Amino acid sequence: MRIDLHTHSTASDGTDAPDALMREAAEAGLDVVALTDHDTTAGWQAAAKALPPGLTLVCGAELSGRWYGSGPSVGLHLLAYLFDPAYEPLVAELAMVRRSREIRAEKIIALLNADGIDITVPEVSGYAAGGTAGRPHIARALIKRGLVKTVDEAFAPEWLGRRYRLPKTDMDVLTAIRLVGEAGGVSVLAHPRAGSRGHIVPDPLIADLTAAGLWGVEADHMDHTPEDARHVRTLARDLGLRITGSSDYHGENKTVRLGAFTTGPLVYEELLSATTGTAPVRG
Structure with missing residues (x-):
């Protein structure tokens, strides 16, 4: 088996x-x-x-x-x-954990917006396809804009790995x-x-x-x-x-x-x- x-x-x-x-x-x-x-x-x-x-x-x-x-x-x-x-x-x-993840995603998007990156909450929620929006879905938005090439790259320190990382x-x-x-x-x-x-x-x-x-x-x-x-x-x-x-x-x-x-x-x-x-x- x-x-x-x-x-x-x-x-x-x-x-x-x-x-x-x-x-x-x-x-x-x-x-x-x-x-x-x-x-x-x-x-x-x-x-x-x-x-x-x-x-x-x-x-x-x-x-x-x-x-x-x-x-x-x-x-x-x-x-x-x-x-x-x-x-x-x-x-x-x-x-409780899912709601915390959604709140974190919203806060990360706000940080990105403050740095001039025009990602939106509805867009990221769309990548989640009805599930709970999180960092991997934000990563896909970054890929779409050509800012990173892969999900792994999006989780590097200069992106979601540290600079735009928030706790849940x-x-x-x-x-x-x-x-x-x-x-x-x-x-x-x-x-x-x-x-x-x-x-x-x-x-x-x-x-x-x-x-x-x-x-x-x-x-x-x-x-x-x-x-x-x-x-x-x-x-x-x-x-x-x-x-x-x-x-x-x-x-x-x-x-x-x-x-x-x-x-x-x-x-x-x-x-x-x-x-x-x-x-x-x-x-």
Whole structure:
């Protein structure tokens, strides 16, 4: 089986609509694909309706989390799988994060406008295609004006990476893990050693998250070097975490393709056994 447990659609910051993404997953030879848009379940229904025969959809979301312990806070992402999308405490937290992202986008656009760059909120919202507008959609507006050539370039320090970077409100990561569990799902720490993004999660913090109920950790990922992946695998085995791999596919916003990294069938079977919030959808 070929299992990719981390993809994004136009419901967040991908460029493929949920239905198109399902067709592409089948064409890429996947047997199982997870839709994990940022802080939203908005693409689940359209993806489920468009499933080609033989493809299984795992519904999920990538949660924007932050650890607020002693010292500086640490930003991280959790992949939440097969949780109940109607569980109200989690629904409320996700809505809070999405609204914060929209407010941040509006403020960034105002900063760009003040520097003479004529990007508009309606334009950026249009790139979001009904999802939550964020920095990747502002990046597309910058590309349209010829100010940058790629999304990666738009996230360089002179643009959205620093000069026009503003914070947003994230979920407390311990709260996120607890709510996902209460909603019948499981949480997997996404790309914990993505140093190119500045998102290296310290090993002791991963141990603390494990004690709080973290179920797994993503080892094989485009932002991990082979050394990173080996480190994560060793740590996961020491902590008793499940090990996943996935593409983190974003369509045209990234060069990685569907199925570039995958999760083992035995881990997938454990995932199904550990969740009660919602069931996979089979085409």
